[in-house]
Amino acid sequence: MEKKVAHNPEGCSKHLLAIRDTMELLSGKWKIQIIGALLLNDKVRFMDLMRTVDGIGAKMLSKELQELEINQLITRTVCDTKPITVEYQITEYGKTLKSVIHEMELWGTKHRQRLFETVE
Amino acid sequence: MEKKVAHNPEGCSKHLLAIRDTMELLSGKWKIQIIGALLLNDKVRFMDLMRTVDGIGAKMLSKELQELEINQLITRTVCDTKPITVEYQITEYGKTLKSVIHEMELWGTKHRQRLFETVE
DNA sequence: GCTATTGATTTCCTTTTGGAAACCGGTTTC
DNA sequence: GAAACCGGTTTCCAAAAGGAAATCAATAGC
Numbered sequence: 421m422e423k424k425v426a427h428n429p430e431g432c433s434k435h436l437l438a439i440r441d442t443m444e445l446l447s448g449k450w451k452i453q454i455i456g457a458l459l460l461n462d463k464v465r466f467m468d469l470m471r472t473v474d475g476i477g478a479k480m481l482s483k484e485l486q487e488l489e490i491n492q493l494i495t496r497t498v499c500d501t502k503p504i505t506v507e508y509q510i511t512e513y514g515k516t517l518k519s520v521i522h523e524m525e526l527w528g529t530k531h532r533q534r535l536f537e538t539v540e
Numbered sequence: 541m542e543k544k545v546a547h548n549p550e551g552c553s554k555h556l557l558a559i560r561d562t563m564e565l566l567s568g569k570w571k572i573q574i575i576g577a578l579l580l581n582d583k584v585r586f587m588d589l590m591r592t593v594d595g596i597g598a599k600m601l602s603k604e605l606q607e608l609e610i611n612q613l614i615t616r617t618v619c620d621t622k623p624i625t626v627e628y629q630i631t632e633y634g635k636t637l638k639s640v641i642h643e644m645e646l647w648g649t650k651h652r653q654r655l656f657e658t659v660e
Numbered sequence: 661g662c663t664a665t666t667g668a669t670t671t672c673c674t675t676t677t678g679g680a681a682a683c684c685g686g687t688t689t690c
Numbered sequence: 691g692a693a694a695c696c697g698g699t700t701t702c703c704a705a706a707a708g709g710a711a712a713t714c715a716a717t718a719g720c
Contacts, residue, residue: 433594435576436573436576436577436593436594437648438644438646438647438648438651439576439641439648440648442644442645442648442651445651446563447567448707448708449707449708450708452559452563453556453559453560456555456556456559460555465666465667466666466668467665467666472556473556477710478667478669479669479670479710480709481667482668498667501666502665502666502717502718503664503667503716503717503718504667504716505666506668513654517647519643519646520640520643523640523643524559524640525559525562526558526639527558527562527636527639527640528557528558528560529558531561531562532558568678585696586696586697586698587695587696587697597678597679598697598699599680599698600678602697602698621696622695623686623694623695623696623697624685624687624697625697626696626697626698
């Protein structure tokens with residue numbers, strides 16, 4: 421009996437690996453939302469993010485920001501102001517995620533519409 | 541003192557909500573990989589997926605497939621063959637995720653290249 | 661001196677996720 | 691009848707993710 425498996429080990433896993441890489445950087449409940457906020461605003465303070473990203477707590481926010489900084493998707497700048505403020509800004513590299521996130525936004529919007537249509 | 545917060549509650553949260561919606565459907569270690577495999581092959585059996593999606597266990601695979609089916613991204617067809625086989629297939633609706641996943645794949649590929657370049 | 665604000669960190673806890681192994685039921689092959 | 695293949699489910703456990711609240715350090719205003 422011949423094999424009929426068409427699972428193309430090399431080509432297939434290469435695609436899946438890339439997808440996996442992307443997901444790893446963006447996984448979790450908050451990272452994409454933070455990036456999304458930073459894509460819209462450019463230069464946002466910690467407390468602004470607390471208000472923008474609905475429901476996030478201080479611990480999560482600071483942890484996620486650290487990870488994003490390590491991956492060079494954002495920069496962190498401490499400002500020498502009255503009460504110390506910190507500005508987060510998306511990097512040029514971070515901006516390359518724009519297309520990915522935009523597609524997610526488009527799809528999410530249509531999906532939500534579809535859910536409402538189905539109910540009616 | 542005037543407010544200098546520029547967090548645009550309505551417009552902003554609408555974008556973030558859509559992103560959140562998409563992420564929710566695709567979150568977890570396996571779902572996108574499964575969809576990716578189904579996008580490449582169209583009609584894949586359970587055991588094929590076990591082999592294609594590297595490292596997944598039976599429990600996870602069947603659980604993830606159930607969730608994808610509930611969300612109408614894939615269909616499940618039981619075939620009346622010698623040892624019973626089950627074919628999973630992506631739906632037309634599931635195919636609309638193609639652009640999202642494709643962007644992820646592109647970005648992941650470039651990101652991996654960038655990592656190697658930086659090391660050199 | 662007390663309180664508020666900003667940007668965190670730490671502790672403690674609960675929930676979610678994921679994995680390994682056993683088992684099941686049906687069918688085929690030896 | 692034993693073993694193997696297919697497509698699961700169940701149990702039991704470990705690890706990861708996430709949240710609430712307390713704390714902290716610096717500074718500003720009252």
